[in-house]
Structures are given as structure tokens and as C-alpha cells.
Amino acid sequence: MRAQDSATAQTAIAVPVAPGSGRPATGRGSAARAGTLQAALGVTAFSLTFPATAWGLEGFGPWSLVAVRTVLAAVIAGGCLLALRVPFPGRRHWVGLAVVAAGVVLGFPLLTTLALQTSTTAHAAVVVGLLPLTTALFSALRVGTRPSRTFWVAASAGAAVVIAFTVQQSGGALTSADAYLFAALLVCAAGYTEGGRLARVMPGWQVIGWALVLCLPVTVPVAVIALSYEPVQLTAHSVTGLLWVAAGSQFVGLVVWYRGMAAIGIPKASQLQLAQPLLTLVWSVLLLGEHLTPAAPLTAAAVLVCIAVTQRARG
Numbered sequence: 001m002r003a004q005d006s007a008t009a010q011t012a013i014a015v016p017v018a019p020g021s022g023r024p025a026t027g028r029g030s031a032a033r034a035g036t037l038q039a040a041l042g043v044t045a046f047s048l049t050f051p052a053t054a055w056g057l058e059g060f061g062p063w064s065l066v067a068v069r070t071v072l073a074a075v076i077a078g079g080c081l082l083a084l085r086v087p088f089p090g091r092r093h094w095v096g097l098a099v100v101a102a103g104v105v106l107g108f109p110l111l112t113t114l115a116l117q118t119s120t121t122a123h124a125a126v127v128v129g130l131l132p133l134t135t136a137l138f139s140a141l142r143v144g145t146r147p148s149r150t151f152w153v154a155a156s157a158g159a160a161v162v163i164a165f166t167v168q169q170s171g172g173a174l175t176s177a178d179a180y181l182f183a184a185l186l187v188c189a190a191g192y193t194e195g196g197r198l199a200r201v202m203p204g205w206q207v208i209g210w211a212l213v214l215c216l217p218v219t220v221p222v223a224v225i226a227l228s229y230e231p232v233q234l235t236a237h238s239v240t241g242l243l244w245v246a247a248g249s250q251f252v253g254l255v256v257w258y259r260g261m262a263a264i265g266i267p268k269a270s271q272l273q274l275a276q277p278l279l280t281l282v283w284s285v286l287l288l289g290e291h292l293t294p295a296a297p298l299t300a301a302a303v304l305v306c307i308a309v310t311q312r313a314r315g
Contacts, residue, residue, distance in 0.1 A: 035263020039272050042257025045248050047279035050121040051287045052244040053113055059238025061230025062113045067223035069242055070105060073250035074216050077209035089202065089210055096194045101211040103191025104254065106218070109245070111184035119177035122290050123169050125280035127181040129162035129303075134189035135270035142193045147267045151313035155267075158274045158306030165299045192270065195254070196261035204258030208251060271310035274303045 056065045089097060115124055133155050139145045147155075198207045261269040278300045284290040 032264055035260045035269070036272070037260070038256040039260025039264065039269040042253045042255075042260060043272050043276050044279065045253030046257070046273070047125075047276045048283055049245055049249040049253075050112070050116060050124055050280050051283045052241040052249065053116050054121050054288055055237040055241030056245060057113070057116060057238075058241070059233040059235050060242065061226060061232075062110075062117060063222065063226035064230045064232065065242065065245075066106075066110045066113050067219050067226050069109065069246040069250055070212065070215055070219040071223050072242070072246035073105075074212040074219065076247060076251050077205075077212045078216075080205070081209050081213065086206060086209075089206070093198060093202070096198045097207070097211050097214060099194040100191045100198070100207060101215050103187040103189075104195060104208070105191075105211050105215050105250070107187035108184045108191065109250070111180045111187070115177040115180035115184070117177075118175065119181070120290055121284045121288060122281050122292070123166070124177070124181055125277035125284070126162055126166045126169060126299075127178060128185065129166075129274060129277035130159055131185055131188060131192075131276075132270040132273040133159040134185045135192045135273075136267040138189045138193040139196070139266040139270070143197050143266065145265065145267055148313050151267065151310055154306045154309035154313060155271060158271070158303055158310075161299055161302045161306070162274070162277065165295060168295055169293065192257075192261070193266060195258050196266040196269070199258040199262035204262060205255040207258050208254040212251070268310060271307055274307050278303060 053065070056069075060068070112124060112128070136145075136147065136152075136155055140147070195204075195207050195211075257269075260272075278296070281292055281296050285292045
């Protein structure tokens with residue numbers, strides 16, 4: 001969303017999309033570049049989510065962390081919606097917003113936070129690296145996108161690289177944390193796809209904003225109960241982690257991400273997330289002191305090649 005966009009019911013997204021194509025109808029280079037940049041900013045914000053969650057878990061329980069982060073993000077989003085007097089979305093959008101809320105606002109944060117209780121951020125990052133291909137599959141089923149064969153070959157190759165890296169990191173044994181992470185892939189891909197579809201007809205920040213607000217009847221009681229049962233220790237790390245996942249990952253990151261998806265199409269935007277696990281690995285080393293294996297640079301090179309191919313392939 002551009003800063004000068006009006007957040008009223010009459011505001012249409014700036015990039016018209018051809019029905020069923022998942023891509024801008026005009027194909028103008030400037031719109032595509034802007035959409036790619038916005039999607040990349042979203043990926044950068046998301047890449048910090050796991051390290052920030054690990055920091056948050058130093059002072060909060062998993063249920064407290066997820067519930068409080070969602071409430072804080074909803075307060076930010078609700079304040080923006082109220083300040084700009086954005087009307088409540090039409091009834092036809094309620095189901096889509098519910099899918100976004102269930103997948104992106106509640107499901108993915110909860111499942112990944114539970115996984116990070118026993119998994120390193122590096123391992124979680126490479127498993128969630130399968131998200132781009134999962135999102136592309138959901139997009140093909142939900143909005144009728146039909147990427148080219150080259151696109152699918154490159155996307156599958158990127159996914160294969162991520163899987164190989166994951167198996168190598170875990171020694172070939174899957175854990176309960178992996179089960180949480182694979183479930184998180186499914187619900188998040190559904191939420192991303194539905195959010196990208198809604199972002200064609202309303203500004204992306206309103207999509208995630210309303211999804212967050214709609215979750216308040218659930219997240220506020222859960223936050224109160226969780227905080228009463230789980231111990232809380234406020235430290236610099238735990239507070240910083242909480243604030244980042246609430247404001248950066250849960251709101252700002254999703255705003256630019258949905259805007260980017262609306263501009264360049266769901267499949268191509270999702271492939272930018274192939275870089276997310278590699279960025280998270282870097283943050284894990286810098287912020288958490290985790291060990292970066294020698295396989296990471298090779299994985300990074302292979303994944304970046306796949307990203308370049310998918311961005312050039314006609315979808």
C-alpha cells in the first residue's frame with residue numbers, strides 16, 4: 001500500500017489483475033518491480049520471525065507469546081482502521097478473512113511457536129522453506145492460476161533443495177516439531193492464498209488488519225488465561241522478540257507481503273520466500289549464536305538460482 005492511498009471503501013488496489021491469471025493485467029514493468037520489492041520486504045520481515053520468537057520464548061510461554069502478539073498486532077491494526085474510518089468489509093469477504101485469520105494470524109504462529117520449543121530456528125527455517133511451493137499449489141487450486149512448466153520445474157527444484165537440506169540437518173529423523181511445522185505450512189499457505197486473492201479487491205493492510213481484529217474475541221481471553229498460567233519474565237530479549245513478532249511479522253510484514261502478491265501474482269511472490277530460510281539462518285547465527293553448517297552456502301546458491309528462474313518464467 002502506498003502511503004498516499006485512501007483507506008476508504010472506494011479505494012481499489014492499484015494493480016488490476018486479469019481474472020484467474022494471478023498476475024497484473026497490464027504487465028507494466030514498474031508495477032511488477034514495485035510488487036517484487038514489497039514482497040521481498042515482507043520476506044525480510046518474516047525471516048526475523050523465528051529468531052524473534054526464540055527470544056520471546058525466553059520470557060513467555062508459547063500460548064502467552066502467540067496470544068499477546070496477536071492482541072498487540074490487532075490493537076495496531078484496529079487503531080489504523082479506526083483512524084482512517086475504514087468501513088467494515090462486505091459480507092462476501094467474511095469467509096476469506098476467516099481463512100486468513102485461521103491460517104496466518106492464529107495457526108502458523110501457534111504451530112511454529114510450539115515447534116520452536118524443541119527445534120532450533122535453523123531447522124525450523126529450512127522446513128518452512130517448503131512454503132513457496134505449498135502456496136503455489138494452493139493458489140492453483142483456489143484461484144485458478146496456471147504457472148508454466150518451467151515455473152513448476154524451478155519451484156520443485158527449489159523445494160527439493162530445501163528438503164535435502166532439512167534431512168541433512170536433522171540426520172534423517174523427523175520429530176514432533178517437524179509435524180507442527182508441516183501443519184503450519186498447510187494452514188499458512190491457505191491463508192496466504194486467500195489473503196492474496198482478497199488483496200486484489202481491498203488494500204493488503206486492510207486484509208490483515210481485519211483478520212487480526214476479527215480474532216480479538218478469541219485472542220483476548222486466551223491471552224488472559226495463558227498469562228495467568230504460564231510464567232512471564234520480562235527481559236530485553238523477550239520484550240524485543242514479542243514486539244517484533246507483533247508489529248513487524250504479524251502486521252507490517254504481512255501488509256507489504258499481500259500488496260506484493262496482488263501486484264506480481266501469488267505463485268511468483270511465493271517463490272521469493274525460498275530465500276526466507278537462508279536469511280533466517282543468517283539471523284540465527286548473528287542473533288542466537290547458532291552454528292551455520294557448511295551446506296548452507298551451497299543451499300543458498302541453489303535456491304537463489306531457482307528464484308531467478310521462477311521470476312522470469314511466465315506464469
